[in-house]
Amino acid sequence: MSRTAPAGTPLGDEFHVYDTTLRDGAQREGISYSVADKLAVARLLDDLGVGFIEGGWPGALPKDTEFFARAAAGELELRHAALVAFGSTRRAGSTVAEDLQVRALLESRAPVVTLVAKSDRRHIERALRTDVDEACAMVRDTVAFLVGEGRRVFLDAEHFFDGYAYDPDCALRVLDAAVTAGADVAVLCDTNGGQLPLGLADTVGEVIARTGFRVGIHCQDDTASAVANSLAAVQAGATHVQCTANGYGERAGNADLFAVVGNLVTKLGKPVLPAESVPELARVSHALAEIANIAPNTHQAYVGSSAFAHKAGLHASAIKVDPLLYNHIDPTVVGNDMRVLVTEMAGRASLELKGRELGVDLAGQPAVLNAAVRRVKELEARGWSFEAADASLELLLRAELSAMDGPPFVLESYRVILDHRLDGEVVSEATVKVRVAGERVIATAEGNGPVHALDAALREALLPHLPWLNEVRLADYKVRILTDHPGTDAVTRVLVESTDHEREWTTVGVHGNIVEASWLALCDALAHKAMRVRSGVAGAHR
Structure with missing residues (x-):
């Protein structure tokens, strides 16, 4: 067979980016879009500038039929994309005129x-x-x-x-x-x-x-x-590529829209999206993950939070000279950021770059850098991890610089009691004794767990002296039991994420006792907030 496309076939639009998140992507296990979700997804994809948005299979699925009806009624005004209905041909042995599925497509x-x-x-x-x-x-x-x-x-x-x-x-x-x-x-x-x-x-x-x-x-x-x-298909001559957001789809998924577009734009030089939309790739990827109620893939190419994260000290040394020595593109092109991770692999360059990211200037201070590197490696060997705890790392670096004011309070002692009551209810009670603003304060509070009770008691003790504490909330709490050293007691690592509704910051605590590990992380969280209040420094650390 050898022929050309028939006369009149419209081939004017040179390249199609076709998104099928709302049909093929919705077949992923664990995804169930409401009609409102589907409309929100379509708006985000249209803002991004894809050429075609496949909305689903009208006539086969009631939600898809409703989606198209609401879109046609004016709830979906597309600026860039054309809306696509998906369906099957007429059935074998029938006619188009009598096929209800074809009629639903119309x-x-x-x-x-x-x-x-x-x-x-x-x-x-x-x-x-x-x-x-x-x-x-x-x-x-x-x-x-x-x-x-x-x-x-x-x-x-x-x-x-x-x-x-x-x-x-x-x-x-x-x-x-x-x-x-x-x-x-x-x-x-x-x-x-x-x-x-x-x-x-x-x-x-x-x-x-x-x-x-x-x-x-x-x-x-x-x-x-x-x-x-x-x-490979595009390089072989295909001019229409179908993808789903974040690779969603049944079984192992589909071609990821953001990786495909990232490569088409930055590697193959194809302007398949409006130029102003390319820096929106990371934001839209994360927004679509939120609608799907699926945690973003931190290691996703181009748009993942770890896509331009560097851990090895050798990388950091080169990045300090020129970030593109270890980044395949400038991360800001796709709306992402470069991050330097500080671990036991860190060297002086890693810490200097990380300090710069956190607003701590360590340049030209080799003694401080050496001391900070030694301290980080010593703590990492004992189970601490600063990869996800930038706030604790900032406190450490400022302490090495002697750039920290005293802590907002000093602990005298704390005690936690677990009370299993006759009706089966389990309640924790915590008592803290602290010194704050030159005064000794004792406070007791209950909570649904020891960490909650400690946090409540600490707030009760400190709030009259630190009114900003009323803004701070515990947003997340993660525990990991470390068993890297067989034959020794297990070590617990706790990550605490705090928020004041404008920014988030994460702190870490490590100890053989889970309550003490939690206490250390809580204290760092408040110390970090206090430092920001005193200095007026803005910005969030995750």
């Missing part, structure tokens, strides 16, 4: 329709229980009908790569049926996600050479190659 009022059609002979014969002639007629009839009704049509050729390997002529006949009837793009789908980049690129290039069609790509991530496969 009633969605979406300007673009993506039709899914099987392109693997085995699926046609075993799953559809028809022959290739009828399968092609199903495609041809449905595309022609929708085009005649003023819809732009894309074809998702399901199981294309497996089908092409088994019977290439059958797979190409399905594509030809769609394009001849007026479909704009023939999307080659790696439905089972089993392809690898070199073989996939060969197939894409061969299909384009044999047909002359405009070709798209849709990759699942079952071989952890969805992004690489998508990029």
Whole structure:
């Protein structure tokens, strides 16, 4: 088969970024979008500047039908993207006119329709229980009908790569049926996600050479190659790429929109988004994760919080000279930041860079740097970790600089009692004795656990003297039991995240006793807030 796209096929728009988060991405285990969620996702994607947003399958799923109805009623005003309805062709042995599913696609009022059609002979014969002639007629009839009704049509050729390997002529006949009837793009789908980049690129290039069609790509991530496969397809000539936000999707997921776009823009030089939208990639990725109620992947390429985080001292030494020596791009291009992590691997350069990030100037002070490095490594060897506790690290660095005022209070003693009552209720009671503002204060409070009780008692003791304490809340509390040294008592590491509703900061405490570890982290949290209040320094540390 050798032909060119038929006259009149609109090929003017040079490259498509097509998002299918609301349909394919919603098939991920654990995701359940409400209609309001779907509208919010669509608005974020449109703000980002993607070309097409697939909203779901109207007629098959009530939520999707409602989504399209509300979008058509004016609840979704898109500035950049075209809304796409997804659905199937007419059924075998029927007509388009009597097919309710095709009618639902029209009633969605979406300007673009993506039709899914099987392109693997085995699926046609075993799953559809028809022959290739009828399968092609199903495609041809449905595309022609929708085009005649003023819809732009894309074809998702399901199981294309497996089908092409088994019977290439059958797979190409399905594509030809769609394009001849007026479909704009023939999307080659790696439905089972089993392809690898070199073989996939060969197939894409061969299909384009044999047909002359405009070709798209849709990759699942079952071989952890969805992004690489998508990029290989683009380099082989595909001009339409389908992705999902953060790679959401069933099984191992789909090609990640943010990694694909990041690579297209920064590596292949393709301006596939408005220039002002590229620095929004990280923000939008995290916002979409919040809507999906899935924790952001900190190690996600381009947009993860650890994507430009450096731990090794060797890296930090080079970054101090030129950040691009160990960053593949400037992180701000995609809206991210570089971070230097301070651990037992840290050297002087790591601490100097981290100090600069925290607003602590250690440049030109080798003695202080050496002392700080020794202190960090000593504490890390005992189980402390400053990677996620910037506030505790800042306190340590300022103490080495002798740039810290005295602590906001001094502990005399504390005591925690656990009371298991007759009715089965378990209550903790804490008593603290502290010196604050030259006064000895004793306070007692109850809580639903020892840390809660300690925090409540400490607040009661300090609040008359430190009114800013009323702004501070415990936002998160994490405990890890460290068993790195068999034969010794376990050590507990506690991370406390605090907030004053304007910023967040995290502190760490380590001890063989979980209550003492928690106390150390709580004290650091208040010391850090007190330091900020005294100095008027702004900014958040996580």
